[in-house]
Amino acid sequence: MVIERPWKRWVYFYIPLTLFVIGTLFPFYWMLITAIRPDAELYRSWRAVNNAPFWTLHPTLEHFRDLFEKTTFPHWLWNTFFIAVISTGISLFCGLLAGYALARLKFPMAGALGTSIFVTYLVPPTLLFIPLADIIRNFQLGNTPWALILTYPTFLIPFCTWLLMGYFKTIPKELEECARIDGATRFGAMVRIIFPIAVPGILSAGIFAFTLSWNEFIYALVFLSSPERKTVPVGVVSEMIRGDIYFWGQLMAGALLGSIPVALVYSFFVEYYVTGLTGSVKG
């Protein structure tokens, strides 16, 4: 921002910016308003008197109550959480070890292996869901959380590995060498010296993985079938839209509640997230 006259700053910067912020946040506001609007108001003609489309004077929590009492929403929350935590854990574990090896150890084919792990990140789920559906069926994992816990790492590991590899490269080698001279094993130095320093990178990778698995849709849609086994993204869409009937109030209530964990994770860690990304690309 070059120093200018204040009114210019407003016209060229703050006013467009405000419009933009309102625009991007509007769908969220719209979901909130729909979720707390009573049914009588939701399904009223737009010509009705006192119609206020953009706000409501009679907010209600009825839809949220219905969500917990009449649907299997609590199950979905737990399923999603369970699957996201375990698959994030698996991917972080694999990513940490692989990232460390690729960043620090010298061995034949290191470069090729690094590139190929990275390239696997670019294999889209659209290519994979057909064969995976068959594998899941053969192992009789269909309709269990394990179907997702095993498949999510396919897109989580490559990114975690790539991010952590970059982060490890920013940590000076001397630190580790000192530890080795003091008698630590390679493994000991890795766990006690390098991993603690890499915490921002690890957090960043973890947040990324957690969000991706929380939000994943295609695999969850294909591999899970019974209502109480579903995850939030799939459950909300498939159980609250029956044929052409949309349970708008509950749909929006579910949409809001279902994303609170992710929103919380981000509001606490977003600066870490950016720092972690920066660290990993600097290396």
Next chain:
Amino acid sequence: MATAYLLLAPATVLLLGMLAYPLGWEVWISFTDFSPLNDHGPRFVGLENYRHLLADAEFWRAVVVTVGFAAATTLAKLALGVAFALLLARPFRGRTLVFLAIFLPWAYPASVSVIGWYWTLSPPIPTAYSPFMGTLKYTVDGALGGGAWAFLSVTLFNIWRGSSFIGVFLLAGINAVPPELFECALLESRSAWRRFWLVTVPLLRPFLALAVFLSLTTAFADLANVWLLTAGRVVFPVVGTQAYWLAIKGGQFGPASALSLMLVPFLLAVLALLFRAFDPPAEARA
């Protein structure tokens, strides 16, 4: 050396088992008439599935839509993402709020926020502006042909969601550049436009390459969002939704595999182009 392989083992085993093996299986199945509905196992039919596809007008329509969709969204996402990153790179009043507005669309589960969009763009019950949106839809469809409105809304949604990730990703990239370089540039040239093209873009090269990459692959493969916004209806066929119909709803694994493998040449072309135009990301970081 043994340690290295030991450390790489978990990742490699999982990726081989859940990624390489399925891909290989898919290639094999695309040459067969495999279907879980058949009594017999997969039977080799050669290039039959592919020949069938190439003669299918619906397939070509899906290809055109997919490629157009990928190109349009990637361009828009990249432009917006760069703008977001440059905006967030400097302090100003209200930055936190803007950061939130930019980041939330990506952090929010797509399948859920898509409902908010669906509701915003095509209000299905009598709301104040549903007549207006209805008219808009018919005007757009009338002017550009059926399905244009669906295309537009999916594109908008994809941009809304994707540009936010690219923005944050590029912001991380800008943070990694020593600020002295930008200060030097400020002394060299007064034109912000020139500084942008001569300093910012080259410095961000590896990030831009990766962003284009991710954007294109997700757009080519954007099955979920299209599915959600159009409920998989035929107005908006992309290769992904067609494959989903064939495989999961129709049980036709052979033709569906062939169909989704048709994406590979496109992906490889993009990959080759980017590796040529930019340094590969793995090396550029060193």
